[in-house]
Amino acid sequence: xxxxxxxxxxxxxxxxxxxxxxxxxxxxxxxxxxxxxxxxxxxxxxxxxxxxxxxxxxxxxxxxxxxxxxxxxxxxxxxxxxxxxxxxxxxxxxxxxxxxxxxxxxxxxxxxxxxxxxxxxxxxxxxxxxxxxxxxxxxxxxxxxxxxxxxxxxxxxxxxxxxxxxxxxxxxxxxxxxxxxxxxxxxxxxxxxxxxxxxxxxxxxxxxxxxxxxxxxxxxxxxxxxxxxxxxxxxxxxxxxxxxxxxxxxxxxxxxxxxxxxxxxxxxxxxxxxxxxxxxxxxxxxxxxxxxxxxxxxxxxxxxxxxxxxxxxxxxxxxxxxxxxxxxxxxxxxxxxxxxxxxxxxxxxxxxxxxxxxxxxxxxxxxxxxxxxxxxxxxxxxxxxxxxxxxxxxxxxxxxxxxxxxxxxxxxxxxxxxxxxxxxx
Amino acid sequence: xxxxxxxxxxxxxxxxxxxxxxxxxxxxxxxxxxxxxxxxxxxxxxxxxxxxxxxxxxxxxxxxxxxxxxxxxxxxxxxxxxxxxxxxxxxxxxxxxxxxxxxxxxxxxxxxxxxxxxxxxxxxxxxxxxxxxxxxxxxxxxxxxxxxxxxxxxxxxxxxxxxxxxxxxxxxxxxxxxxxxxxxxxxxxxxxxxxxxxxxxxxxxxxxxxxxxxxxx
Amino acid sequence: xxxxxxxxxxxxxxxxxxxxxxxxxxxxxxxxxxxxxxxxxxxxxxxxxxxxxxxxxxxxxxxxxxxxxxxxxxxxxxxxxxxxxxxxxxxxxxxxxxxxxxxxxxxxxxxxxxxxxxxxxxxxxxxxxxxxxxxxxxxxxxxxxxxxxxxxxxxxxxxxxxxxxxxxxxxxxxxxxxxxxxxxxxxxxxxxxxxxxxxxxxxxxxxxxxxxxxxxxxxxxxxxxxxxxxxxxxxxxxxxxxxxxxxxxxxxxx
Numbered sequence: 001x002x003x004x005x006x007x008x009x010x011x012x013x014x015x016x017x018x019x020x021x022x023x024x025x026x027x028x029x030x031x032x033x034x035x036x037x038x039x040x041x042x043x044x045x046x047x048x049x050x051x052x053x054x055x056x057x058x059x060x061x062x063x064x065x066x067x068x069x070x071x072x073x074x075x076x077x078x079x080x081x082x083x084x085x086x087x088x089x090x091x092x093x094x095x096x097x098x099x100x101x102x103x104x105x106x107x108x109x110x111x112x113x114x115x116x117x118x119x120x121x122x123x124x125x126x127x128x129x130x131x132x133x134x135x136x137x138x139x140x141x142x143x144x145x146x147x148x149x150x151x152x153x154x155x156x157x158x159x160x161x162x163x164x165x166x167x168x169x170x171x172x173x174x175x176x177x178x179x180x181x182x183x184x185x186x187x188x189x190x191x192x193x194x195x196x197x198x199x200x201x202x203x204x205x206x207x208x209x210x211x212x213x214x215x216x217x218x219x220x221x222x223x224x225x226x227x228x229x230x231x232x233x234x235x236x237x238x239x240x241x242x243x244x245x246x247x248x249x250x251x252x253x254x255x256x257x258x259x260x261x262x263x264x265x266x267x268x269x270x271x272x273x274x275x276x277x278x279x280x281x282x283x284x285x286x287x288x289x290x291x292x293x294x295x296x297x298x299x300x301x302x303x304x305x306x307x308x309x310x311x312x313x314x315x316x317x318x319x320x321x322x323x324x325x326x327x328x329x330x331x332x333x334x335x336x337x338x339x340x341x342x343x344x345x346x347x348x349x350x351x352x353x354x355x356x357x358x359x360x361x362x363x364x365x366x367x368x369x370x371x372x373x374x375x376x377x378x379x380x381x382x383x384x385x386x387x388x389x390x391x392x393x394x395x396x397x398x399x400x401x402x403x404x405x406x407x408x409x410x411x412x413x414x415x416x417x418x419x420x421x422x423x424x425x
Numbered sequence: 426x427x428x429x430x431x432x433x434x435x436x437x438x439x440x441x442x443x444x445x446x447x448x449x450x451x452x453x454x455x456x457x458x459x460x461x462x463x464x465x466x467x468x469x470x471x472x473x474x475x476x477x478x479x480x481x482x483x484x485x486x487x488x489x490x491x492x493x494x495x496x497x498x499x500x501x502x503x504x505x506x507x508x509x510x511x512x513x514x515x516x517x518x519x520x521x522x523x524x525x526x527x528x529x530x531x532x533x534x535x536x537x538x539x540x541x542x543x544x545x546x547x548x549x550x551x552x553x554x555x556x557x558x559x560x561x562x563x564x565x566x567x568x569x570x571x572x573x574x575x576x577x578x579x580x581x582x583x584x585x586x587x588x589x590x591x592x593x594x595x596x597x598x599x600x601x602x603x604x605x606x607x608x609x610x611x612x613x614x615x616x617x618x619x620x621x622x623x624x625x626x627x628x629x630x631x632x633x634x635x636x637x638x639x640x641x642x
Numbered sequence: 643x644x645x646x647x648x649x650x651x652x653x654x655x656x657x658x659x660x661x662x663x664x665x666x667x668x669x670x671x672x673x674x675x676x677x678x679x680x681x682x683x684x685x686x687x688x689x690x691x692x693x694x695x696x697x698x699x700x701x702x703x704x705x706x707x708x709x710x711x712x713x714x715x716x717x718x719x720x721x722x723x724x725x726x727x728x729x730x731x732x733x734x735x736x737x738x739x740x741x742x743x744x745x746x747x748x749x750x751x752x753x754x755x756x757x758x759x760x761x762x763x764x765x766x767x768x769x770x771x772x773x774x775x776x777x778x779x780x781x782x783x784x785x786x787x788x789x790x791x792x793x794x795x796x797x798x799x800x801x802x803x804x805x806x807x808x809x810x811x812x813x814x815x816x817x818x819x820x821x822x823x824x825x826x827x828x829x830x831x832x833x834x835x836x837x838x839x840x841x842x843x844x845x846x847x848x849x850x851x852x853x854x855x856x857x858x859x860x861x862x863x864x865x866x867x868x869x870x871x872x873x874x875x876x877x878x879x880x881x882x883x884x885x886x887x888x889x890x891x892x893x894x895x896x
Contacts, residue, residue, distance in 0.1 A: 238702060306739075308735065308737060308739040309739060309741065309742075310700075311697070311700075311735060311739065312735065312739045312740075312741065312802070312805075313741075313751075314697065314700060314728070315695065315697065315728060315732065315733040315735070315806075316728065316732070316751060316752040316755070316805065316806070316809060317725050317726070317728040317729040317752065317755065317756060317809065318725070318751075318755055319725055322755060326751070326755075327741055331742065428894060429892065429893050429894050430893050430894065431893065434893065500851075500852055501892065502851060502855075502879045502880070502891045502892055503879065503880060503881065503882055503888045503891055503892050504888060504892065505892045506880065507880075639880065639881035
C-alpha cells in the first residue's frame with residue numbers, strides 16, 4: 001500500500017512540473033500578446049489622434065468689393081465665381097507687408113487650404129453685407145503647414161527634407177508667436193469624403209459606404225444562412241449528397257476572399273450589369289463570403305442543443321419543424337450570434353473582394369443610396385496609405401482608429417443581443 | 426439452487442435454513458425424550474426436558490429476528506419470499522411442538538409413578554408413531570421433497586385413529602378400575618399432547634409443499 | 643382478464659440497422675390500467691415503449707415489423723400521421739426535460755400547437771387543471787410564470803406530466819420516470835400514477851421491481867429482446883411461471 005503512495009508522489013512531482021511549465025508558457029504567450037497589442041494600439045492611436053485635430057490660422061480677411069462685386073450688382077451667381085483666392089492672398093500679404101516677390105506671395109498663399117476660397121464664397125453669398133468689410137476669421141491651414149505644426153521635430157530637418165522652405169518656416173514661427181495659430185477639432189475628417197488635399201479629406205464617405213455595404217451583407221446573409229443551417233441540420237435527409245454539401249460549405253469558409261470578388265466581378269458586374277462600386281454589389285459579394293461562416297455556426301449550435309428538448313416537443317405532437325423553430329432555434333441563438341459576429345467582423349475588414357468589384361474609386365461624395373458609387377473603410381485606409389502626400393500619414397492611422405471603433409461598436413451590439421437571448425437549460 | 430448475485434444473500438438464506446434445521450433436531454430430541462418418559466418414568470430426565478424448552482424458545486426468537494431483518498434488507502420476491510415466510514411459520518410451529526413435548530414431561534412429573542394395574546403400552550406406541558411422522562416432516566423440509574412431505578398427512582390419519590383407540594381403551598380402564606382414574610386421566614392428557622404434535626407436523630409438511638410450488642394443496 | 647384491450651402488439655420485431663432489438667413481441671395492454679415493463683438493461687423495454695408512440699421514427703436506422711394496434715388501427719399504417727398519434731399517446735421521459743420557458747408556457751405548449759383552447763381564458767383553465775391533476779398546482783401557483791427549470795427534480799417531472807396530460811391523451815407512456823428522483827419524489831409520482839390510472843391507460847418502464855409491484859396491475863418481463871412472461875402483477879412477483887422471470891426478480895444471475 002505504502003509503495004503505491006510513494007509511486008504516486010513521485011509521478012505527482014513530474015505532473016505538477018509539467019503543468020507549471022504549461023501555465024508558464026501560457027502566461028508568456030498572453031503577456032506577449034498584450035504587449036504587442038499595446039504597442040500596436042499606441043502607435044496607431046498616437047499617430048491617428050493627430051488627424052482628429054487640425055490647424056487654423058487667424059487672418060484678417062478684407063472682402064475687397066473690387067474683386068468680389070466690382071459692378072455692385074450683388075448677384076449671387078457672379079459673387080460665387082469671384083476670385084476669393086486673391087482675397088485670401090491679399091489678406092495674408094497684409095500680415096507680412098514686406099513681401100512683394102511673386103514667388104514669395106505664392107509661398108505665403110500656400111499656407112491656407114484651397115478649400116477656404118469656396119468657403120468664403122459661400123459665406124459672402126449668405127452675408128453680402130460683409131462686402132467691402134473686414135472680418136477676423138480662422139482659416140483652415142493647408143496640409144503642409146498642418147503637418148509641420150503636428151510634427152514639430154520636422155522643423156529641424158534641412159530645407160530639402162522639410163516640406164516647407166526656410167522662409168515659410170520663419171513666417172510660421174512669426175504667426176505662432178503672434179498667437180495666430182490654433183488647433184481645433186478636424187470637422188472635415190468626420191464630415192467629408194475623400195479628397196486630394198489631406199486637410200480636406202474625411203472618413204465620412206467610406207463610413208457611410210461601409211455601413212450601407214454591411215447592411216446589405218447582413219440582410220442577405222443572416223436569414224439565408226440561418227435558414228440553410230436549420231434546414232441542413234434538422235430537416236434534410238442524411239445521405240451522401242448532404243454530406244458532400246457539408247464538406248463543401250466547410251471548405252467555402254476558408255476560401256480566400258478575393259475569389260468572391262472575382263465572382264462578383266464576373267457575375268454581378270459583367271453579366272448582371274449592376275452598378276460598379278456600389279454598396280449593393282459590395283454587400284452581395286461580402287454576403288457570399290459570410291454565408292458559410294454563419295451556416296457553420298448555426299449548424300454547430302443547433303447540434304449542441306440537447307436532444308431531450310427535441311424529444312419533449314416531438315413527444316407532445318409537435319412536427320419536426322415546430323420543434324426546431326419553437327424550441328431548438330431559440331436555444332441556438334447565442335451560438336448563431338457568435339458566428340454572425342465573426343462573419344460580419346471579417347466582412348467589415350475585407351478589402352480584397354471590394355477592390356475587385358471596383359469599390360476602390362476615388363469618390364468625393366458620400367453615397368446617397370445603395371446604388372451610388374462608394375468606397376469602404378478598409379479600402380479608404382488602403383488608398384490613403386498609397387497616396388504620396390505627407391498629410392495622409394496621420395489620416396491613415398486615424399482611419400484605422402475609426403475602423404476599430406466601428407468594429408467594437410458592431411461587436412458590442414451583437415454581444416448585447418446575444419446576452420439578451422441567452423437562456424439557461 | 427441458483428445463486429444470488431449478492432453472495433451474502435445466499436449466506437443469509439442458508440443460515441436461516443440451518444438454524445431451522447437445528448431447531449427441528451432439538452425439538453425432535455425433546456419429543457424422543459418425552460416419549461421415552463412415558464415408558465420409563467424418570468424424574469430428573471423429565472425436569473431436563475422442561476428446562477431444555479427454554480433453549481427452543483430462544484432459538485425461535487433468534488430465527489424470527491433474523492427472518493425480519495432479511496425481509497427488510499433484501500425485499501425478497503417469489504421463492505425467496507416464500508422461503509422466508511415459511512421459516513417464520515415453521516419456527517413458530519416448532520416452538521409450539523416443543524411446548525407440547527415439555528407439557529408431556531410436565532405431566533410425567535405430576536404422575537410420578539405408574540400404578541401396578543396399568544398394563545397398556547398404547548400411548549407409548551402412539552408417541553413413537555408421532556415421533557416418526559415428525560421426523561418425516563423434518564426430512565421433507567430439509568430435503569425440500571414434495572414426496573416426503575406428502576406422506577406426512579397420510580400417516581397422520583393413522584395417528585389420529587390410533588389416538589381414538591387409545592382414548593376408548595383408557596375409558597374402559599377407568600371404568601373397570603376406579604383407582605387408576607387419576608393416572609389414566611393424566612395419560613389421556615399426554616395422548617392429547619401427542620396428537621397435537623401430530624397435527625402440527627402435518628402443518629409443517631403443508632408449508633413445505635407451499636414453498637415448493639407456491640400454492641397450498 | 644375481462645377488461646378492454648387498448649393496445650395490442652402482434653409479432654413486433656424491431657431492428658437497429660442489422661441488429662435485432664426486439665423479437666416477436668405480442669403483448670396486450672388493457673385500458674385504464676397500469677402495465678409495467680421490467681427487465682435488465684438493454685432488454686428492449688425502452689425500445690418497445692418508444693414504438694407505441696412512434697418516437698423511434700426519429701431514429702433513422704430503426705426498422706419495425708409487425709403490427710401495433712391502438713383502438714383498432716395499426717399505428718404504423720401508411721395513412722397514420724405520427725404527429726396525430728402523439729396527441730393521443732403521451733410520453734414522460736427518464737430525465738425531466740421541461741422547456742426552458744415559464745411553467746405556464748411549458749404546459750400551454752401542447753394545447754397551443756394542437757389548437758385545443760379557443761381563447762386565452764380557456765388556455766388558462768386548461769393549464770391550471772393540468773397542473774392540479776399533476777399535483778403541482780398548489781406548490782407553484784404563485785410563480786407560474788417563472789422558468790420551469792427553476793423547480794426541483796421531482797417538481798420538474800410532475801411538470802412534464804402536467805404538460806403531457808394537458809393535451810388529454812388517452813395513453814401515457816412513462817420511461818423510467820422516477821429513476822432520477824429521490825425516494826420521496828418517487829412516492830409522490832407513484833401516488834400520482836394511482837390517480838391518473840383512473841382516467842388514462844398507463845405503460846411504465848421501471849428498473850425497480852418493487853415499484854412495478856406497487857403501481858401496476860399487469861407486468862411484462864423482457865429479456866434480451868424477448869417477452870419472457872406477462873401476467874397479473876401479484877402473480878409475477880410471488881409465483882412467476884418462468885424460471886428466467888424468477889431469477890431476474892430475485893436477483894439471481896440471469
